[in-house]
Amino acid sequence: xKDKALRDHSYDIAKGLxxxxxxxxHTERGLSISGMPTHFSLMGFIDYTIYTFHMxxxxxxxxxxxxxxxxxxxxxxxxxxxxxxxxxLFWSILHGSLMVAMGRFGLTNTTIDFTRVLEIxxxxxxxxxxxxxxxxxxxASYIFVQVPPIVRMAFALxxxxxxxxxxxxxxxDIAYGLVYFTLGTVAKQYGFWQRRYTVxxxxxxxxxxxxxxxxxxxxEIPERLPFPSAILGIFLIIAISQALVIRESAxxxxxxxxxxxxxxxxxxxxxxxGFGRAVAVKLFHVxxxxxLLAITTVIGVAIPAIVQMAAIRLGIQEWLALPASAHRxxxxxxxxxxxxxxxxx
Numbered sequence: 442x443k444d445k446a447l448r449d450h451s452y453d454i455a456k457g458l459x460x461x462x463x464x465x466x467h468t469e470r471g472l473s474i475s476g477m478p479t480h481f482s483l484m485g486f487i488d489y490t491i492y493t494f495h496m497x498x499x500x501x502x503x504x505x506x507x508x509x510x511x512x513x514x515x516x517x518x519x520x521x522x523x524x525x526x527x528x529x530l531f532w533s534i535l536h537g538s539l540m541v542a543m544g545r546f547g548l549t550n551t552t553i554d555f556t557r558v559l560e561i562x563x564x565x566x567x568x569x570x571x572x573x574x575x576x577x578x579x580x581a582s583y584i585f586v587q588v589p590p591i592v593r594m595a596f597a598l599x600x601x602x603x604x605x606x607x608x609x610x611x612x613x614d615i616a617y618g619l620v621y622f623t624l625g626t627v628a629k630q631y632g633f634w635q636r637r638y639t640v641x642x643x644x645x646x647x648x649x650x651x652x653x654x655x656x657x658x659x660x661e662i663p664e665r666l667p668f669p670s671a672i673l674g675i676f677l678i679i680a681i682s683q684a685l686v687i688r689e690s691a692x693x694x695x696x697x698x699x700x701x702x703x704x705x706x707x708x709x710x711x712x713x714x715g716f717g718r719a720v721a722v723k724l725f726h727v728x729x730x731x732x733l734l735a736i737t738t739v740i741g742v743a744i745p746a747i748v749q750m751a752a753i754r755l756g757i758q759e760w761l762a763l764p765a766s767a768h769r770x771x772x773x774x775x776x777x778x779x780x781x782x783x784x785x786x
Contacts, residue, residue, distance in 0.1 A: 450697055452502060452634075454680035458695030460703040462495040464710045464741040465734075467568065471714060472733055492664045495675025496571060497621040501675050503575060504625020505634060509586045516609075517583055521576065528762035529572040532708040533561045536569070539712055564611060568711060573600050574618035581619065582626060590627040593672050597623050605665075617665055624672070638680035646677045699742065705749030706742055713744040 469488055537558035557566070565573040585593060597619040604613040628634075638646070650673040657667035685693040699706065717740030721727040727736065752758040753765050 451679070451682045451686040452506075453697040453700035454501035454685050454693055455498070455678050455780060456502065456700035456703045457698070458682065458700075459498050459679055460699055461696075461738075461742060462491045463568075463707065464714070465738050466491045466495065467711060468714050468734055468737045468741055471718070472737070483516055486655070487656055489658045490662055490674075492566045493654055493657070493667055494671040494678075496618075497671040498675045498678055499571065499577070499626070500578065500618045501625040502567045503578070504582070504622035505629050506578060506621055506627060506628075507582060507622070507629075509579075509583050509626075512583070521579060524580065525572055525576045528704070528708065529565075529569055529576065530561070531762045533566050533569045536708070536712060537561065537566050540566075567613075568707070570611075570614045571618070571707070575604050575622070577615045578619050578622040582622065590623060590630055594620070594623045594627055620668075621671070621675075638676075638683055643677075643680045643684070646673060646680055649673050650677050699746060702746045705752075706745040708762070709745035709748060710741040714738075714741040716744070717741060 454605060469484065473488075498567060525550075537553065538555070540553050541555050541558065553566075571665065582593070597669055600616040601613065601620055604616050652666065653673060654670040657670055685696065714737050717737040718733065721733055721736050727731070749758065749763050752761050752763055758765050
């Protein structure tokens with residue numbers, strides 16, 4: 442039972458770290474238009490490092506905890522619609538509509554019209570490409586459940602290569618997610634969630650990740666191509682989380698809660714970032730980029746977390762396509778499968 446609790450909390454903490462990186466990355470890239478440091482700078486390296494592995498991490502954990510066997514097709518499709526399709530449609534439409542309105546008042550870096558919102562069935566609005574790709578990752582894994590995961594992995598890599606060479610952006614997003622989602626199913630097959638990292642293995646991961654990522658950055662390899670760095674980054678964030686969960690503290694508790702609230706942060710953070718930047722710049726006249734980065738990152742994490750917790754207390758979280766994972770004890774099977782799908786699950 443102790444190992445089970447450790448496993449659950451460590452992945453919550455890992456998702457907490459991951460979702461902070463998602464918010465930080467989007468905040469930093471939004472501000473870069475206004476004059477953040479150029480690519481060949483410390484901030485450029487941090488940006489490249491984050492984007493190398495933070496979304497692969499969420500796809501990997503999704504595959505690691507995805508249950509595809511012995512599930513009735515009707516039950517599977519119902520859960521797929523409720524846990525992925527509905528959140529994707531609800532938040533894409535809401536987010537897109539707000540982007541249209543905010544763009545007209547000059548509160549966003551880019552402006553869109555409502556016809557763009559109508560294209561979400563075949564062309565996701567950023568950042569909802571993750572849910573869009575995850576939908577097809579789960580569907581494909583369920584349909585081809587009898588195909589060995591390692592074969593599916595090879596097929597996903599072939600698809601990624603094909604779409605990358607032909608610059609097919611939406612299919613490329615799906616194939617990109619499928620690579621790491623399938624890697625998660627392969628890892629599950631070998632009991633990866635039971636692995637515990639020692640100090641020596643953690644240090645080895647850190648050094649290997651730093652060298653691999655720095656080399657890729659210096660040679661200007663596109664951020665989606667350094668697969669070794671992405672895999673090392675995934676293992677590294679899990680190793681860090683295991684260390685944090687052992688030493689209980691306010692930080693680990695906060696990260697655990699953020700991990701459980703990661704869906705809410707994910708679907709609302711772009712809106713919160715835009716709001717935070719508008720308030721900081723237009724109301725308080727903050728122009729220092731470091732201060733703006735810190736302020737908008739905190740707001741981008743805090744406001745969505747607060748809104749989701751309020752929705753849970755009011756009992757309206759399902760209407761808003763948000764899980765109640767931070768409110769109730771998660772149901773898990775003996776294999777550690779989550780009872781409800783979340784970002785990165």
